[in-house]
Amino acid sequence: MLNYDLVVVGGGPAGMAAALKAKENGIDSIIVLERAETLGGILEQCIHTGFGLHYFGEELSGPEYAGRFMKMLEGTDIDVKVDTMVLDVADDNVVTAVNKKDGLLKIQAKAVVLAMGCRERPRGALSIAGSRCSGIMTAGTAQKYVNIDGYMPGHEVVILGSGDIGLIMARRMTLEGAKVKMVCELMPYSGGLTRNIVQCLDDFGIPLKLSCTVVATHGKDRLEGVTIAKVDERLQPIPGTEEYVSCDTLMLSVGLIPENELSKNSGLQLDNITNGPRVDEYRETEHAGVFACGNVLQVHDLVDYVTEESQIAGLGAAKFIKGEKVTGECVYTKGINGVRYIVPQRINHDTDADVKLYFRVGAVFNNAKIIVECDGKEILSKKKVKLCPGEMEYVTLKQSVIKELPVNAEITVRVEA
Amino acid sequence: MENRELVCVACPLGCPITVTFDADGNVATITGNTCKRGDAYARTEVTNPTRMLTTTVKVEGGKSYVVPVKSANPIPKGMMMECMKVINEASVKAPVNIGDVVIENILGTGVDIIATNYAD
Numbered sequence: 001m002l003n004y005d006l007v008v009v010g011g012g013p014a015g016m017a018a019a020l021k022a023k024e025n026g027i028d029s030i031i032v033l034e035r036a037e038t039l040g041g042i043l044e045q046c047i048h049t050g051f052g053l054h055y056f057g058e059e060l061s062g063p064e065y066a067g068r069f070m071k072m073l074e075g076t077d078i079d080v081k082v083d084t085m086v087l088d089v090a091d092d093n094v095v096t097a098v099n100k101k102d103g104l105l106k107i108q109a110k111a112v113v114l115a116m117g118c119r120e121r122p123r124g125a126l127s128i129a130g131s132r133c134s135g136i137m138t139a140g141t142a143q144k145y146v147n148i149d150g151y152m153p154g155h156e157v158v159i160l161g162s163g164d165i166g167l168i169m170a171r172r173m174t175l176e177g178a179k180v181k182m183v184c185e186l187m188p189y190s191g192g193l194t195r196n197i198v199q200c201l202d203d204f205g206i207p208l209k210l211s212c213t214v215v216a217t218h219g220k221d222r223l224e225g226v227t228i229a230k231v232d233e234r235l236q237p238i239p240g241t242e243e244y245v246s247c248d249t250l251m252l253s254v255g256l257i258p259e260n261e262l263s264k265n266s267g268l269q270l271d272n273i274t275n276g277p278r279v280d281e282y283r284e285t286e287h288a289g290v291f292a293c294g295n296v297l298q299v300h301d302l303v304d305y306v307t308e309e310s311q312i313a314g315l316g317a318a319k320f321i322k323g324e325k326v327t328g329e330c331v332y333t334k335g336i337n338g339v340r341y342i343v344p345q346r347i348n349h350d351t352d353a354d355v356k357l358y359f360r361v362g363a364v365f366n367n368a369k370i371i372v373e374c375d376g377k378e379i380l381s382k383k384k385v386k387l388c389p390g391e392m393e394y395v396t397l398k399q400s401v402i403k404e405l406p407v408n409a410e411i412t413v414r415v416e417a
Numbered sequence: 418m419e420n421r422e423l424v425c426v427a428c429p430l431g432c433p434i435t436v437t438f439d440a441d442g443n444v445a446t447i448t449g450n451t452c453k454r455g456d457a458y459a460r461t462e463v464t465n466p467t468r469m470l471t472t473t474v475k476v477e478g479g480k481s482y483v484v485p486v487k488s489a490n491p492i493p494k495g496m497m498m499e500c501m502k503v504i505n506e507a508s509v510k511a512p513v514n515i516g517d518v519v520i521e522n523i524l525g526t527g528v529d530i531i532a533t534n535y536a537d
Contacts, residue, residue: 044534047471047472047473047485047487047533047534048471049469049471049487059469060533061471061485061487061533061534063485063515063533063534064515064533064534067515067534067535146473147473147483147485148482148483149482149483150473150475150482150483151482172472175470175472175497175498175501176472176501176505177501194424194426194431195426195431197424198424198426198431199426199468202424203468203494385451386431
């Protein structure tokens, strides 16, 4: 059995930031376990720019952003094992992992940071009629084919879902000479950032069809076309609006799911909305000493926010290991009236700092107000020109305000349109 | 000259901006933006729109098939596809480091194409 103060599961932006922050805060023995051949996680295939505007104040590509953290890691004595798959995180914080070189590894940790990221919602989750011909893939898979493996997965493309990966791939495929016929979006609004709609679709004249979905795929060996249809307010296809679109590739960008198999196996309850563990203000889960951050906790729009959150978790883990972390009676958070969820779900009543509450709204709001209340009393409010589901929002609760709240109180956040 | 309707991409707010022109085709007014950056974006967008170009270049003699690259600065929007042709005909010998210049002064734009990852 190996012994480490901190084991970090996952070497993407979340894991690297958490490990570095713990190191900065005096933790000596840290190991990062990464499933892939290199650190960096999904950033390695995100070759477009737009990363780091908040954190570094520069516009970097994904590999450049990851590269900066890899450099910082190299400058420390943090151990890294790549090609290493974590199989289990047990109650007593024993992490079981496996790789080709060491075989089976058992590591006793004082604290664990879960930073496994997320994966794409697959075709099977959509129940689109059609055979299992080739040419149907998630946008992220296509992104790996083009950007890492260096080959084109198709020539005539339809993209279902207007999340950022779908939009980015519309531009990427066009630049490489493919014809992207359209992006279909089930909702009446896009789930992607406005700047991506402008730069990835409008620049290339690619139509974005809102309230529209793919109802069938055609082709036996290779995809030959899809049938699209408009949907009603209940998101059901409207009969008579079907249209055939020929294509050899269908890319799906229909949502991301936090990759929480390890968390679930270790008995952690997941939040129904975020599909991530329920955490306190330092991102400690319901298991003492087990922290979670990045896309495994909640899907983020920007890696900069992943870094910020992971530094909170890394600091929390360091405090836990040193016996300095506040743990006790809590107040609880809840999103209502247009606010879908809040992270963190609970805040230690005697917390030692201000706490940012992160959330997403369920629809588009213009000139709205975010109102934070407790026991019917307004704690704070914040005006917003625009709120949309694609952008994560936050409000900051002062430590002094939290201290004044009754123990076990419920803090609600809502939108007033 | 007709008005131009734009959506600002300077930040996630996405302000709708209207640009009007005078008789000589120069920018007369810019409205709808809520900050200075929106004004600057709209001016460039109607005079000489530029974009960052990111793609990959073939790697020879290494483990990696391709290495990601970007334009060191934004290039004229209308030249993106032409630049892609040049980049797709190029290749680079492993090993490659972040920041290595892969193509100098692409198509006389004064902008270099540089590697954004390591490749060996």
